[in-house]
Amino acid sequence: MGIHERKEREKERRRQQIMVAAKRVFSVNGFSKSTMEDIAREAELSPGTIYLYFKNKDELYASLSLRILQYLNVRIKHVLEDRNLQPEQYIDALKQAMFDVYDFDSLIVINLFQLQSSETLKNLSPELLEEIIELSRTSLRTMASIFEMGIQRGIFIDKHPFALADILWALFSGIILWEESKKIINEDKDYLKVTLDLAFELLERGITR
Amino acid sequence: MGIHERKEREKERRRQQIMVAAKRVFSVNGFSKSTMEDIAREAELSPGTIYLYFKNKDELYASLSLRILQYLNVRIKHVLEDRNLQPEQYIDALKQAMFDVYDFDSLIVINLFQLQSSETLKNLSPELLEEIIELSRTSLRTMASIFEMGIQRGIFIDKHPFALADILWALFSGIILWEESKKIINEDKDYLKVTLDLAFELLERGITR
Amino acid sequence: MGIHERKEREKERRRQQIMVAAKRVFSVNGFSKSTMEDIAREAELSPGTIYLYFKNKDELYASLSLRILQYLNVRIKHVLEDRNLQPEQYIDALKQAMFDVYDFDSLIVINLFQLQSSETLKNLSPELLEEIIELSRTSLRTMASIFEMGIQRGIFIDKHPFALADILWALFSGIILWEESKKIINEDKDYLKVTLDLAFELLERGITR
Amino acid sequence: MGIHERKEREKERRRQQIMVAAKRVFSVNGFSKSTMEDIAREAELSPGTIYLYFKNKDELYASLSLRILQYLNVRIKHVLEDRNLQPEQYIDALKQAMFDVYDFDSLIVINLFQLQSSETLKNLSPELLEEIIELSRTSLRTMASIFEMGIQRGIFIDKHPFALADILWALFSGIILWEESKKIINEDKDYLKVTLDLAFELLERGITR
DNA sequence: CATGAATGAGCATTCATTCAT
DNA sequence: CATGAATGAATGCTCATTCAT
Numbered sequence: 001m002g003i004h005e006r007k008e009r010e011k012e013r014r015r016q017q018i019m020v021a022a023k024r025v026f027s028v029n030g031f032s033k034s035t036m037e038d039i040a041r042e043a044e045l046s047p048g049t050i051y052l053y054f055k056n057k058d059e060l061y062a063s064l065s066l067r068i069l070q071y072l073n074v075r076i077k078h079v080l081e082d083r084n085l086q087p088e089q090y091i092d093a094l095k096q097a098m099f100d101v102y103d104f105d106s107l108i109v110i111n112l113f114q115l116q117s118s119e120t121l122k123n124l125s126p127e128l129l130e131e132i133i134e135l136s137r138t139s140l141r142t143m144a145s146i147f148e149m150g151i152q153r154g155i156f157i158d159k160h161p162f163a164l165a166d167i168l169w170a171l172f173s174g175i176i177l178w179e180e181s182k183k184i185i186n187e188d189k190d191y192l193k194v195t196l197d198l199a200f201e202l203l204e205r206g207i208t209r
Numbered sequence: 210m211g212i213h214e215r216k217e218r219e220k221e222r223r224r225q226q227i228m229v230a231a232k233r234v235f236s237v238n239g240f241s242k243s244t245m246e247d248i249a250r251e252a253e254l255s256p257g258t259i260y261l262y263f264k265n266k267d268e269l270y271a272s273l274s275l276r277i278l279q280y281l282n283v284r285i286k287h288v289l290e291d292r293n294l295q296p297e298q299y300i301d302a303l304k305q306a307m308f309d310v311y312d313f314d315s316l317i318v319i320n321l322f323q324l325q326s327s328e329t330l331k332n333l334s335p336e337l338l339e340e341i342i343e344l345s346r347t348s349l350r351t352m353a354s355i356f357e358m359g360i361q362r363g364i365f366i367d368k369h370p371f372a373l374a375d376i377l378w379a380l381f382s383g384i385i386l387w388e389e390s391k392k393i394i395n396e397d398k399d400y401l402k403v404t405l406d407l408a409f410e411l412l413e414r415g416i417t418r
Numbered sequence: 419m420g421i422h423e424r425k426e427r428e429k430e431r432r433r434q435q436i437m438v439a440a441k442r443v444f445s446v447n448g449f450s451k452s453t454m455e456d457i458a459r460e461a462e463l464s465p466g467t468i469y470l471y472f473k474n475k476d477e478l479y480a481s482l483s484l485r486i487l488q489y490l491n492v493r494i495k496h497v498l499e500d501r502n503l504q505p506e507q508y509i510d511a512l513k514q515a516m517f518d519v520y521d522f523d524s525l526i527v528i529n530l531f532q533l534q535s536s537e538t539l540k541n542l543s544p545e546l547l548e549e550i551i552e553l554s555r556t557s558l559r560t561m562a563s564i565f566e567m568g569i570q571r572g573i574f575i576d577k578h579p580f581a582l583a584d585i586l587w588a589l590f591s592g593i594i595l596w597e598e599s600k601k602i603i604n605e606d607k608d609y610l611k612v613t614l615d616l617a618f619e620l621l622e623r624g625i626t627r
Numbered sequence: 628m629g630i631h632e633r634k635e636r637e638k639e640r641r642r643q644q645i646m647v648a649a650k651r652v653f654s655v656n657g658f659s660k661s662t663m664e665d666i667a668r669e670a671e672l673s674p675g676t677i678y679l680y681f682k683n684k685d686e687l688y689a690s691l692s693l694r695i696l697q698y699l700n701v702r703i704k705h706v707l708e709d710r711n712l713q714p715e716q717y718i719d720a721l722k723q724a725m726f727d728v729y730d731f732d733s734l735i736v737i738n739l740f741q742l743q744s745s746e747t748l749k750n751l752s753p754e755l756l757e758e759i760i761e762l763s764r765t766s767l768r769t770m771a772s773i774f775e776m777g778i779q780r781g782i783f784i785d786k787h788p789f790a791l792a793d794i795l796w797a798l799f800s801g802i803i804l805w806e807e808s809k810k811i812i813n814e815d816k817d818y819l820k821v822t823l824d825l826a827f828e829l830l831e832r833g834i835t836r
Numbered sequence: 837c838a839t840g841a842a843t844g845a846g847c848a849t850t851c852a853t854t855c856a857t
Numbered sequence: 858c859a860t861g862a863a864t865g866a867a868t869g870c871t872c873a874t875t876c877a878t
Contacts, residue, residue, distance in 0.1 A: 014841095032241050036869060046843045051870065159407060163400065166387060167408045171376075174383020178375060182345075191372065198368055199376045206415030245852060255860045257854075266852065432862095450659050454848060464864045466850075475848070554808075577825055581818065584805060585826045589794075592801020596793060600763075609790065616786055617794045624833030663873060673839045675875080684873065 015053050018043050019067070022060050027107040031061060058123035062132065064105075069135040072101045076142045080149075087155040090146055091207070095200040098172045099193075106176070140165050156207050164207065171199055224262050227252050228276070231269050232314065240270060264334055271333050271341065273314075278344040281310045285351045289358075296364040299355055300416070304409040307381045315385070349374050366418050373416065380408055433471050436461050437485070440478050445525040449479055476541035480550065482523075483530045487553040490519045494560045498567075505573040508564055509625070513618040516590045527594050558583050574625050582625065589617055642680050645670050646694070649687050654734040658688060682752055689751050689759065691732075696762040699728045703769045707776075714782040717773055718834070722827045725799045733803070767792050784836050791834065798826055 021043035025034045036057055040047040054060040075097035079085070085093055124132075143165035150156035156164070179192045230252035234243045245266055249256040263269040284306035288294070294302055333341075352374035359365035365373075388401045439461035443452045454475055458465040472478040493515035497503070503511055520527055542550075561583035568574035574582075597610040648670035652661045663684055667674040681687040702724035706712070712720055751759075770792035777783035783791070806819040 035867085040844095047869085048844065048871075049842055052841070057869070159411075160403075163404050163407050166391075166400070166404050167380075167384065167411065170383035170387040170404075170408070171380050172383075173387065174379035174381075175376065177386075178379040178382065182375075191375070194369075195372050195375050195379075198372050199379070202368075202376065202412060202415030204415070206411030206413070244850085249861095256852085257860055257862095258858085260853070261858070453846085458865095465848085466865065467863055469849070470862070577829075578821075581822050581825050584809075584818070584822050585798075585802065585829065588801035588805040588822075588826070589798050590801075591805065592797035592799075593794065595804075596797040596800065600793075609793070612787075613790050613793050613797075616790050617797070620786075620794065620833035621829060622833070624829035624831070662871085667840095674873085675839055675841095676837085678874070679837070 011053075014049075015063075018045070018050055018053055018060070019064060023064055023105070023107070026061065026064070055125055056123055059125060059128055062124050062128055066128070066132055066135070068101060068105055069132065069139065071104050072097070073135055073139045073142070075100055076139055076146075080142050080146050087150060087153050088208070090150055090155075091200060091204045094143070094146065094168065095196070099196070102176060140169070143168060155209060157209050159207075168203070171203060172196070175199055220262070224272075227254065227259055227262055227269070228273060232273055235270065235273070268333055268337055271337055275337070275341055275344065277310060277314055278341065278348065280313055281306070282344055282348045282351070284309055285348055285355075289351050289355050296359060296362050297417070299359055299364075300409060300413045303352070303355065303377065304405075308405070311385060349378070352377060364418060365416050368416075377412070380412060381405070384408055429471075432467075433481075436463070436468055436471055436478070437482060439463075441482055441523070441525070444479065444482070473543055474541055477543060477546060480542050480546055484546070484550055484553070486519060486523055486527060486530060487550065487557065489522050490515070491553055491557045491560070493518055494557055494564075498560050498564050505568060505571050506626070508568055508573075509618060509622045512561070512564065512586065513614075517614070520594060524594070527591060530591070558587070561586060572627060575627050577625075586621070589621060590614070593617055638680070641676075642690075645672065645677055645680055645687070646691060650691055650732065650734075653688065653691070686751055686755055689755055693755070693759055693762070695728060695732055696759065696766065698731055699724070700762055700766045700769070702727055703766055703773075707769050707773050714777060714780050715835070717777055717782075718827060718831045721770070721773065721795060722823075726823070729803060767796070770795060782836060783834050786834075795830070798830060799823070802826055 018039070022034075022039045025039045025042050028034075029038070036047050036050060039060070040050055043050070050060065054063065076094070079090065079093040079097055082093065140162065144161040147156060147161035147164040151158050151161065175196055176192070179190070179195065183190075227248070231243075231248045234248045234251050237243075238247070245256050245259060248269070249259055252259070259269065263272065285303070288299065288302040288306055291302065349371065353370040356365060356370035356373040360367050360370065384404055385401070388399070388404065392399075436457070440452075440457045443457045443460050446452075447456070454465050454468060457478070458468055461468070468478065472481065494512070497508065497511040497515055500511065558580065562579040565574060565579035565582040569576050569579065593614055594610070597608070597613065601608075645666070649661075649666045652666045652669050655661075656665070663674050663677060666687070667677055670677070677687065681690065703721070706717065706720040706724055709720065767789065771788040774783055774788035774791040778785050778788065802823055803819070806817070806822060810817075
């Protein structure tokens with residue numbers, strides 16, 4: 001392993017260290033109530049150091065969302081490319097992918113939406129913004145491909161695949177958000193998995209020819 | 210009309226004036242980038258005056274969401290109590306109710322979620338918080354009642370009515386949020402109504418026995 | 419006196435109060451070592467208040483220079499328009515004008531130069547910048563007019579009046595700067611007035627036909 | 628050449644390398660907007676290395692001025708010691724010396740003044756400060772000697788030689804500064820050499836018996 | 837000697853909120 | 858009631874300087 005490579009790895013480790021701390025702090029306090037000093041303290045670093053790895057607060061925040069999108073993207077691709085799946089298993093596989101994304105980082109799924117305000121986007125570097133946009137597009141496109149394939153094989157009803165992809169994603173994230181809200185306003189038990197299961201079941205019934 | 214009553218009415222008019230201005234400002238700039246001075250200028254009042262009618266910025270913001278919840282609540286109640294509806298028309302009626310809520314104030318639907326971060330909720334007065342919670346509960350309960358009725362009449366499949374209500378609301382708001390996000394990241398055409406229609410259609414297929 | 423007028427006067431008083439404090443602080447610590455909090459403390463105001471009257475630190479600083487330029491401009495105009503002056507008295511009158519400027523605010527004369535770095539100028543509002551530029555131009559033009567008149571009357575040697583104006587101003591400010599520097603590096607006595615007197619005497623000899 | 632001597636030479640080379648880079652960076656951005664990292668990058672060194680050769684930023688900056696002072700000092704000494712000069716050529720020779728100083732490093736002449744604010748001087752090491760003071764004194768003393776000689780020979784009018792030296796230097800630097808300022812505020816053509824020539828001509832007329 | 841990652845003190849600026857008029 | 862000037866705490870970010878390697 002060359003010296004350069006080791007340094008790169010070290011640098012990446014630091015980025016991860018900061019992101020882990022940031023995730024923890026943002027999760028507890030939300031974006032605007034979290035200070036860079038809080039994050040620095042959590043990461044056991046000085047505020048200045050964070051700025052060696054992230055351009056500003058918004059970009060640090062966005063990079064957390066980026067990670068989730070990357071993970072989502074990979075998981076969805078696997079579904080599309082899985083040759084072992086029977087046609088009727090696609091919805092289930094997608095459900096599982098989304099469950100995994102949620103398990104990977106439940107709070108950041110919620111933050112993905114806060115991210116997408118022009119307010120925040122203005123402070124992002126063009127490269128990061130482009131990456132986020134590109135990943136979102138790719139994920140949707142892949143989901144649409146799955147539906148298209150299903151339609152061609154006569155499994156799914158003949159509706160616009162992109163719209164189906166949108167609905168799937170909206171349903172998933174909407175439920176997560178809503179359950180999160182209910183924790184605050186309703187003190188209900190945690191029905192999340194139940195609700196998600198039911199939602200996907202209904203969707204499958206609705207979508208299947 | 211007594212003097213006291215007239216004063217009350219005048220006071221309410223002022224509150225509305227401020228809320229209209231606040232809605233406009235929050236819609237354009239988002240919560241954290243909107244200043245109380247912006248809102249005061251829009252309302253053609255002084256900053257100090259706003260504090261005579263709203264305890265603080267968070268509460269002003271929350272009161273906007275409250276209005277939407279109140280409207281939603283009323284519309285859903287109408288659906289439940291509408292004796293002219295055929296059983297199979299309930300989903301359609303709910304869809305129409307939600308469309309109306311969206312038309313009433315599309316941006317505030319989005320904001321409803323930002324509201325529901327512990328960040329914001331901490332600054333609300335207990336009374337306002339209680340009101341929001343109560344309204345949310347009532348709306349859900351009413352929706353659940355509709356589904357329960359449908360189940361008893363054998364129209365809908367026999368699933369937990371509260372979960373169905375959750376899914377309906379999550380689907381609706383998830384799509385709105387997602388389409389809003391897509392405007393930024395995807396430059397797509399505005400598919401909102403199309404997507405919503407399709408989503409409700411699928412849901413109806415999925416839920417109907 | 420109308421209410422509006424009184425308010426305007428009050429506002430101007432505040433500006434003056436801040437400028438006086440700023441002048442004192444900048445004089446002691448220089449620009450970059452002076453903090454807005456120092457100035458606020460000196461003015462017995464809060465930091466935020468300063469920003470109600472001045473856009474930023476640079477602009478507060480520049481406004482001090484502006485005052486000097488305004489004063490200089492007025493004094494030079496008086497020289498040009500003084501019908502009682504004998505031709506040979508113009509240089510003396512200009513000298514007196516510059517002495518007065520120096521007495522008005524010795525330290526800010528020095529700062530006039532620091533102001534004119536592109537570094538500082540970038541943060542100024544276009545209006546303030548334009549005002550400074552215009553005043554500088556006008557002052558020079560007026561000085562040049564005086565020399566032109568002297569040349570036409572055969573008192574001064576026939577040299578470019580604008581160059582003469584430049585030299586006069588450069589000599590004056592150069593001496594002030596230099597004497598100021600000498601205080602630090604040389605612990606000399608304060609020869610300023612002596613040096614200035616001699617300089618003007620030499621200049622007069624040099625310039626007079 | 629001993630090993631020690633070679634090391635000394637190598638060390639001096641590094642100092643020069645850094646100073647050249649620093650001069651370039653300071654010239655473009657001014658003192659406070661130039662960062663040590665900028666200078667390090669320009670010198671193709673790391674920030675830490677600069678601190679092996681210069682105590683701090685202020686001292687690096689001051690050392691640039693020191694170079695100019697050294698050069699000025701040498702050139703003036705040459706004038707004093709030039710046995711070939713006719714009496715009436717002294718002013719001309721001094722003018723030429725100053726022109727050369729200006730050509731040597733026009734921007735640092737300007738910076739000499741910024742240096743001479745108590746702001747900067749406080750951070751200098753006593754030795755460097757002493758060196759600067761000593762050089763300034765010597766230069767002035769040498770100039771004064773020239774004038775004294777001229778007075779004794781009946782060429783110049785009988786005025787305080789030290790004051791004459793001050794005026795000469797102030798005139799020179801004042802014009803350079805002023806022309807620099809005019810570039811920003813006045814969009815004028817570059818009259819510098821013309822103005823300087825005229826100024827020295829006037830001074831010569833004024834000073835010569 | 838050289839490095840450059842890490843530091844952390846320092847500061848300009850903002851803005852929700854108050855209160856004397 | 859209404860005002861809007863004043864407040865001052867809060868915070869993102871910078872950068873000269875250090876020091877372990």
